[in-house]
Amino acid sequence: MSTNPFDDTDGVFHVLVNDEGQHSLWPSFSPAPAGWTAALSDVDRRTAIDFVNEHWTDMRPRTLREASDTPA
Template structure:
């Protein structure tokens, strides 16, 4: 079975949590509590590009604010 996070043939969303951390998420899986869709659904490539463009500081927001 193919890992759904690596499957180029399904659609994805980009999610972000309260700490400003991003992830790509298969569209067919429910969005977990604490995460919000900020992009998609679309291709895996588009999701990865969105994350690369928008998640420029990997530190959680709680660390950046201090």
């Protein structure tokens, strides 16, 4: 049985962010998909998760947040 690299507790990760401000943990051995950039690179899983929890506090996509914050 193989291990999912996204769940590897001993893995090395990047934290990726897209244009909508959404975050993703990404195994460092795999190239980032189009539209995503690294906000944090080559860290252990716990550090990556802590970064996401600290910086991604509103799960709504950026465009939805902006539309919700605009007065009618």
